[in-house]
Amino acid sequence: MRVGIGILGGGTVGGTLARKLLEDREVIAAKSGIDLELVRVAVRDLSLPRVFPASYATDRPEDVVADPSVDLVVEVMGGLEPALGLVLAALDLGKPVVTANKEMVAAEGPTLFTRAASKGVSLLFEAAVGGGIPLIRPLSESLSGERIRRVLGIVNGTTNFILTAMESEGWSYEAAVAEAQRLGYAEADPTADVSGADAGAKAAILAGLAFGVWVGPDRVFVEGIEGLDAADLVYARQLGYRVKLLAVAEDTGDGVVARVHPAFVPLDHPLSGVRGAANAVFIEGPDIGELLFMGPGAGGGPTATAVLGDVIEAARELLAAAQVAPRIRFGPGTVLDFADVETKWYLRLEVVDAPGVLAQIAGVFGEHRVSIMSVWQEGRGDAATLLLVTHDAPESNHRAATDALRHLDVVRQVAATVRVVTDEP
Amino acid sequence: MRVGIGILGGGTVGGTLARKLLEDREVIAAKSGIDLELVRVAVRDLSLPRVFPASYATDRPEDVVADPSVDLVVEVMGGLEPALGLVLAALDLGKPVVTANKEMVAAEGPTLFTRAASKGVSLLFEAAVGGGIPLIRPLSESLSGERIRRVLGIVNGTTNFILTAMESEGWSYEAAVAEAQRLGYAEADPTADVSGADAGAKAAILAGLAFGVWVGPDRVFVEGIEGLDAADLVYARQLGYRVKLLAVAEDTGDGVVARVHPAFVPLDHPLSGVRGAANAVFIEGPDIGELLFMGPGAGGGPTATAVLGDVIEAARELLAAAQVAPRIRFGPGTVLDFADVETKWYLRLEVVDAPGVLAQIAGVFGEHRVSIMSVWQEGRGDAATLLLVTHDAPESNHRAATDALRHLDVVRQVAATVRVVTDEP
Numbered sequence: 001m002r003v004g005i006g007i008l009g010g011g012t013v014g015g016t017l018a019r020k021l022l023e024d025r026e027v028i029a030a031k032s033g034i035d036l037e038l039v040r041v042a043v044r045d046l047s048l049p050r051v052f053p054a055s056y057a058t059d060r061p062e063d064v065v066a067d068p069s070v071d072l073v074v075e076v077m078g079g080l081e082p083a084l085g086l087v088l089a090a091l092d093l094g095k096p097v098v099t100a101n102k103e104m105v106a107a108e109g110p111t112l113f114t115r116a117a118s119k120g121v122s123l124l125f126e127a128a129v130g131g132g133i134p135l136i137r138p139l140s141e142s143l144s145g146e147r148i149r150r151v152l153g154i155v156n157g158t159t160n161f162i163l164t165a166m167e168s169e170g171w172s173y174e175a176a177v178a179e180a181q182r183l184g185y186a187e188a189d190p191t192a193d194v195s196g197a198d199a200g201a202k203a204a205i206l207a208g209l210a211f212g213v214w215v216g217p218d219r220v221f222v223e224g225i226e227g228l229d230a231a232d233l234v235y236a237r238q239l240g241y242r243v244k245l246l247a248v249a250e251d252t253g254d255g256v257v258a259r260v261h262p263a264f265v266p267l268d269h270p271l272s273g274v275r276g277a278a279n280a281v282f283i284e285g286p287d288i289g290e291l292l293f294m295g296p297g298a299g300g301g302p303t304a305t306a307v308l309g310d311v312i313e314a315a316r317e318l319l320a321a322a323q324v325a326p327r328i329r330f331g332p333g334t335v336l337d338f339a340d341v342e343t344k345w346y347l348r349l350e351v352v353d354a355p356g357v358l359a360q361i362a363g364v365f366g367e368h369r370v371s372i373m374s375v376w377q378e379g380r381g382d383a384a385t386l387l388l389v390t391h392d393a394p395e396s397n398h399r400a401a402t403d404a405l406r407h408l409d410v411v412r413q414v415a416a417t418v419r420v421v422t423d424e425p
Numbered sequence: 426m427r428v429g430i431g432i433l434g435g436g437t438v439g440g441t442l443a444r445k446l447l448e449d450r451e452v453i454a455a456k457s458g459i460d461l462e463l464v465r466v467a468v469r470d471l472s473l474p475r476v477f478p479a480s481y482a483t484d485r486p487e488d489v490v491a492d493p494s495v496d497l498v499v500e501v502m503g504g505l506e507p508a509l510g511l512v513l514a515a516l517d518l519g520k521p522v523v524t525a526n527k528e529m530v531a532a533e534g535p536t537l538f539t540r541a542a543s544k545g546v547s548l549l550f551e552a553a554v555g556g557g558i559p560l561i562r563p564l565s566e567s568l569s570g571e572r573i574r575r576v577l578g579i580v581n582g583t584t585n586f587i588l589t590a591m592e593s594e595g596w597s598y599e600a601a602v603a604e605a606q607r608l609g610y611a612e613a614d615p616t617a618d619v620s621g622a623d624a625g626a627k628a629a630i631l632a633g634l635a636f637g638v639w640v641g642p643d644r645v646f647v648e649g650i651e652g653l654d655a656a657d658l659v660y661a662r663q664l665g666y667r668v669k670l671l672a673v674a675e676d677t678g679d680g681v682v683a684r685v686h687p688a689f690v691p692l693d694h695p696l697s698g699v700r701g702a703a704n705a706v707f708i709e710g711p712d713i714g715e716l717l718f719m720g721p722g723a724g725g726g727p728t729a730t731a732v733l734g735d736v737i738e739a740a741r742e743l744l745a746a747a748q749v750a751p752r753i754r755f756g757p758g759t760v761l762d763f764a765d766v767e768t769k770w771y772l773r774l775e776v777v778d779a780p781g782v783l784a785q786i787a788g789v790f791g792e793h794r795v796s797i798m799s800v801w802q803e804g805r806g807d808a809a810t811l812l813l814v815t816h817d818a819p820e821s822n823h824r825a826a827t828d829a830l831r832h833l834d835v836v837r838q839v840a841a842t843v844r845v846v847t848d849e850p
Binding site for chain 2: 016020024027028030031032126132133134137138141142143144145146147212270273285286287288289290291292293294295296299301302304305306307308309310311312313331
């Protein structure tokens with residue numbers, strides 16, 4: 001049966017999707033029994049060349065949504081507006097929507113899910129997290145019977161490329177960013193990636209799906225990789241770790257927390273082996289044990305493939321004439337303040353090399369109830385570098401201890417602090 | 426809304442599922458909006474202790490299927506009959522079925538899918554391949570828009586445990602099997618695992634889902650690990666490989682082939698790093714690139730979690746009162762004879778150490794149009810060990826060449842042949 005497809009956005013993902021729909025129409029029909037007919041593609045600039053015939057292009061996205069021969073709308077424009085208004089308009093017309101828009105889903109998820117449910121149509125967003133890696137469907141369907149404890153993700157390929165280059169080539173942060181830009185892995189303005197904002201939206205979505213509690217992007221603690229020193233990547237290796245920008249969604253027992261920050265990951269953990277621009281997500285639960293999903297986190301081909309999988313599924317549900325029940329419901333739940341969340345910290349201190357220094361430093365940690373797991377000291381002349389890894393302590397205690405360290409005469413500099421994420425939380 | 430659940434099979438998976446349904450009923454209802462009520466569990470022997478209350482147990486599985494308060498049937502007995510008859514009876518009553526039975530799905534997939542489609546109910550089998558790893562849904566839904574080229578899987582934890590122990594501990598095959606039995610990873614009679622039969626059924630299912638062509642277990646080429654010599658695991662490492670029992674489903678362009686055999690896997694391939702009883706599946710396609718799914722391939726907790734995910738999805742579809750359209754259709758397609766399929770081979774030959782030996786051996790390969798990629802020779806006294814890796818050649822050519830080698834006077838023994846699976850097919 002025929003389903004007319006309208007695409008909002010004619011960039012890399014939208015263009016690749018249009019090409020796949022045109023090229024693979026018969027293969028898809030044979031495999032799924034559904035005839036997907038591309039109707040229109042809304043592009044920003046009609047004068048640019050496209051990988052699909054110009055006759056499909058229009059610069060009026062609202063016309064695509066309203067077109068009666070469009071039965072299903074794909075939104076791959078990105079950003080909040082006008083995407084949100086167009087998606088809500090499509091849902092109001094009873095048209096299923098497939099989107100790859102992490103920002104929109106993270107910020108307006110509950111609005112979108114409620115609207116879709118009230119209209120009895122599908123709203124699918126497999127490509128919003130992890131690009132081409134099937135994650136959303138496994139999390140919200142296959143694992144719906146598991147009390148997931150923690151989700152750890154490398155969900156931003158740009159920053160993983162930069163960190164891999166810094167570590168394996170010994171490059172500075174600036175040099176690695178420049179190389180990522182040269183190869184097309186980073187934008188001219190890389191802020192959304194390196195600040196952790198992109199990963200933050202994805203962490204909010206992962207937490208919502210894993211725990212049925214909508215965290216929202218504003219409640220996600222986000223720290224980027226801009227402040228990382230290449231020296232700490234070297235020290236990480238000496239201590240048995242690699243540094244990764246992790247998105248963490250966790251149910252601590254007291255509540256749910258979502259956070260993004262650089263993290264020391266043990267060398268024997270599967271996530272520490274994820275190199276270059278790849279993405280991976282690691283899921284832990286009492287019955288399932290440990291699951292790893294790894295693959296391409298971005299790019300036109302992978303992302304368009306994930307979108308197309310959603311399109312086929314949404315078309316299937318549309319043709320089944322089902323009142324589509326929402327796949328996951330969101331309860332009130334408790335979202336924790338990050339200040340109360342316990343983590344281990346790695347600290348690099350530049351200190352005076354004199355008797356009694358370690359005792360003073362240990363004293364500060366003790367006052368703030370942070371206990372130290374291990375200490376390494378490298379002397380050099382009258383100064384020394386001290387590397388410490390702590391046991392778990394609340395974020396607020398770590399911060400207070402670090403502030404107090406800065407005021408010690410014997411501490412010349414708190415040169416680095418990075419959270420440590422291990423198998424044993 | 427309430428959905429009554431009947432379970433056929435009260436072993437590890439059925440028992441764990443019953444426990445989860447009883448313990449997590451409220452959590453699941455809050456998250457999915459569906460009230461799953463356990464009604465009955467059919468067990469083989471009522472006198473055995475269970476992890477769920479005895480009041481749920483019955484030894485009459487046909488009564489569970491027929492019970493009007495059972496809306497959905499879970500089949501976790503395994504084996505062909507009586508499982509198949511019971512599942513068809515449930516579908517005929519319009520009850521959705523969730524099964525973990527790889528044997529039944531591999532052998533009778535088309536019968537089951539057709540019957541379910543004609544009754545408009547779901548038949549889900551996520552746990553049939555890869556235990557707790559979500560694979561079936563990603564393959565049949567998320568990747569339905571991709572022209573998958575190849576699926577490589579480590580889908581039998583028992584044999585992966587044995588191979589890992591042989592390689593890392595230097596144990597003989599017999600010692601590794603005994604240790605696997607001692608730890609509960611292998612049955613008292615390990616034949617179904619070590620012969621490759623278990624992996625063969627899974628390869629048939631993976632090929633069907635990846636390519637929309639039902640291969641069926643009888644068309645799968647299967648070679649087990651019984652004949653492996655620990656020496657070849659050592660040589661594999663020297664040549665840059667690890668030996669894994671791989672399930673391979675491939676679309677060569679000429680047709681589809683499914684096969685299971687020990688394989689040399691390059692050390693830098695993600696599958697070579699899968700250790701112990703873990704499972705993993707690696708999927709390749711032109712748009713998606715490469716995807717890896719890794720996790721627990723067996724065990725009550727992971728498998729019951731996968732089954733429960735299916736139960737929630739099937740219940741959701743039942744409550745949506747949808748005519749459930751089949752997720753994937755199977756076409757006629759071409760299933761290749763394994764004799765025509767091209768692979769690379771590793772061979773270990775025990776030969777006489779004399780001038781002209783290599784020329785004779787190379788001549789035999791040339792006559793059978795098998796070209797040699799690399800040769801290593803280790804002399805010892807008047808004998809020598811020759812390790813060869815070939816380029817791609819059809820299975821039938823490899824076999825004819827190997828037979829001819831056995832008739833050469835200078836070849837004392839063809840001590841081992843193992844197929845090589847690389848990134849570049």
